[in-house]
Amino acid sequence: MPAESDTLIRVESLTAGYGDRTILENVSFEVNRGEVFVILGTSGCGKTTLLRNIIGLELPLSGRVWIGGDDLVSADEEVLQRIQRRFGVMFQGGALFGSLTLLENVRLPLEEFTELNDEAIDWVARMKLQLVGLQGSEDRMPGELSGGMQKRAAIARAMALDPEILFLDEPSAGLDPVTSAGLDRLILDLSSILGVTFIVVTHELQSIYAIASRAIMLDREVRGILAMGTPAALRESPPHEKVRRFFHREAETEPVGPGGSGGSGNGRVRGGAS
Amino acid sequence: MSVDADISMREGRLVLEPAGDGALTLRFLGALDNTTVPFLWGEVERLGAETSGRRWVVDAGGITKMDGSGMALLLRVRCLGAGKGREVELRGISPGYRRLLERFDPAAYRTIERQDPCCQSLPEQVGRTVLQMWADFRIQVSFIGELAAAFGRAAMKPETVRWRDLWLAAERAGADALPIVALISGLVGLVLAFQAGMAMRPYGAEIYVANLVTIAMLRELGPLMTAILLSGRSGGAFAAEIGTMKVNEEVAALATMGLSPVAFLAVPRVVGLVLMVPLLTLFANVAGIAGGALMFLTLDYPFSTYFDQVLASAEIRHLMSGLVKSVAFAWTIAGVGCLRGLQTQRGPSAVGQSTTSAVVTSILLIVILDAILGTVFYFLQF
Numbered sequence A: 001m002p003a004e005s006d007t008l009i010r011v012e013s014l015t016a017g018y019g020d021r022t023i024l025e026n027v028s029f030e031v032n033r034g035e036v037f038v039i040l041g042t043s044g045c046g047k048t049t050l051l052r053n054i055i056g057l058e059l060p061l062s063g064r065v066w067i068g069g070d071d072l073v074s075a076d077e078e079v080l081q082r083i084q085r086r087f088g089v090m091f092q093g094g095a096l097f098g099s100l101t102l103l104e105n106v107r108l109p110l111e112e113f114t115e116l117n118d119e120a121i122d123w124v125a126r127m128k129l130q131l132v133g134l135q136g137s138e139d140r141m142p143g144e145l146s147g148g149m150q151k152r153a154a155i156a157r158a159m160a161l162d163p164e165i166l167f168l169d170e171p172s173a174g175l176d177p178v179t180s181a182g183l184d185r186l187i188l189d190l191s192s193i194l195g196v197t198f199i200v201v202t203h204e205l206q207s208i209y210a211i212a213s214r215a216i217m218l219d220r221e222v223r224g225i226l227a228m229g230t231p232a233a234l235r236e237s238p239p240h241e242k243v244r245r246f247f248h249r250e251a252e253t254e255p256v257g258p259g260g261s262g263g264s265g266n267g268r269v270r271g272g273a274s
Numbered sequence B: 001m002s003v004d005a006d007i008s009m010r011e012g013r014l015v016l017e018p019a020g021d022g023a024l025t026l027r028f029l030g031a032l033d034n035t036t037v038p039f040l041w042g043e044v045e046r047l048g049a050e051t052s053g054r055r056w057v058v059d060a061g062g063i064t065k066m067d068g069s070g071m072a073l074l075l076r077v078r079c080l081g082a083g084k085g086r087e088v089e090l091r092g093i094s095p096g097y098r099r100l101l102e103r104f105d106p107a108a109y110r111t112i113e114r115q116d117p118c119c120q121s122l123p124e125q126v127g128r129t130v131l132q133m134w135a136d137f138r139i140q141v142s143f144i145g146e147l148a149a150a151f152g153r154a155a156m157k158p159e160t161v162r163w164r165d166l167w168l169a170a171e172r173a174g175a176d177a178l179p180i181v182a183l184i185s186g187l188v189g190l191v192l193a194f195q196a197g198m199a200m201r202p203y204g205a206e207i208y209v210a211n212l213v214t215i216a217m218l219r220e221l222g223p224l225m226t227a228i229l230l231s232g233r234s235g236g237a238f239a240a241e242i243g244t245m246k247v248n249e250e251v252a253a254l255a256t257m258g259l260s261p262v263a264f265l266a267v268p269r270v271v272g273l274v275l276m277v278p279l280l281t282l283f284a285n286v287a288g289i290a291g292g293a294l295m296f297l298t299l300d301y302p303f304s305t306y307f308d309q310v311l312a313s314a315e316i317r318h319l320m321s322g323l324v325k326s327v328a329f330a331w332t333i334a335g336v337g338c339l340r341g342l343q344t345q346r347g348p349s350a351v352g353q354s355t356t357s358a359v360v361t362s363i364l365l366i367v368i369l370d371a372i373l374g375t376v377f378y379f380l381q382f
């Protein structure tokens, strides 16, 4: 991590929701430049919602989101676009353009926003695809790819313009451990060498330990941040029962059935201890 | 080259310096990102094409900032050098950038050549199209077979039919379409009466406008207009609904539950439409004849005259031939709509394609069927 720890993203008492349904209340946190910031939480707790509010796809019900020195909430269309040019976003569902090949998907932002010639764009796009291990699939359509491949292609597209900030919504879900570890490595390299700031939603404990400089954990009942800190700290001294459960991969209810009531229980999986 | 060649005066620069023993130093200075690379790229290409038979020393020590396009440029320099049998040495690059660059294998990129977008020759295109049509035809035949089998099973066990879907399809395709069908047919009847009236007036034969409108509506226009409207309205909707399910793998989910997609999705829709189209056609007939009446009244004939003429010419065989056609049309619309939906490929544009194809195919088939049935009825004197 770079030595300077200036704040790049500041979320101030953000309240987000859909219609009159509030999902998150009064969420505040800061992300420093070059950090890999991880958002955790159980399914449906509002991680994607938080992300969509930070990148300006949804207008927060209240609160502010500062990116560098610009407030994204009060920004007009033009400013918003300028801010968004600093982002690369990988959506949970991939969101590749189905009518374009993988290469064309990655080429698209380069064609629109740079003056590189055709050949240079080809090279850059192919290199991005190679970074995520998709060399050789350049000319295939997104519809012909496996779920994990689509995910990786979406990451490549998000990286096309070498944005300062990369938002990845569950990049490693559905990937095998080897590919997933490769992705972790890539994230670390990009953040340490190029100073890219990452905001990553993920559930993979191993990946969290590998990449996260800091993490926040959201919760549905609290409707906000349950805990914040480095993954190691969250694991060793969890501030809340739920945090402990998350980092130790325990179910919410005690297992029933044979051996279920056993004290230190073989039903409990202590997988996170690796 | 004896003088330093300052190629770009931007923030990123490429300086060329001849070194000893025929080597050339390419010194990159400043930022190598997507604001400067567009200018440097062409120079590097030209350098690769011009100078040959030398050793290249790429000095990256002066690079202050580099992004993906900068890395692509360095990789390109390597390949260009190696392509002409030159030895390329990369110097002075920071360990971090070197690590990133090592992720790319220059050998894998040497093959990047822009292929021309493959243009097919005319015979090839014709051949492909014919093959495509043949494959399409086979799929249609097998679909018809499957649909017939599904109907057989449904007739044996009516309780397996999804009645709720059937009523829903009937309501959407039938009741909801009534206003538009009535409006269009009414207008068609009106326009028909007007044009015919204009043509017949010189002969004093305006009275036969009523006969013309009646027979034309019953035999041709009622069924045809209804069918064309419904192929856009319902056929397209069937294809889009089923196509979306196909794209979302819902169809696959049905199949793995042991439910036949044809029986589950197509049968209720086909039955719903076959029930509704003849009914709508009846309404279309009435609306068309009423539209004709509106026109006829402006010709200063009493309404009762028109009415008498209509009754005299509206033989039951005209009505029946129209209704037989409308049943055939209904099969076509629903069948093609469901088939195109089930044929939907993966990818988001696929649904649009199958919807378009459903509408176009069913209108085409309807017109062809109309011609065939018209001829058959003529010879049968029906």
Ligand SMILES: Nc1ncnc2c1ncn2[C@@H]1O[C@H](COP(=O)(O)OP(=O)(O)OP(=O)(O)O)[C@@H](O)[C@H]1O
Pocket (backbone or CB within 6 Å): A018, A023, A041, A042, A043, A044, A045, A046, A047, A048, A049, A050, A092
């Ligand atoms: N477009 C929407 N309209 C209404 N409610 C929504 C919408 N999108 C999400 N929600 C609701 O907001 C809550 C949070 O959803 P969100 O997608 O942010 O969850 P998540 O934390 O990303 O979950 P997951 O890990 O499963 O992706 C859920 O209860 C969901 O039902």
Ligand SMILES: [Mg+2]
Pocket (backbone or CB within 6 Å): A047, A048, A049, A092, A169
């Ligand atoms: Mg989500």
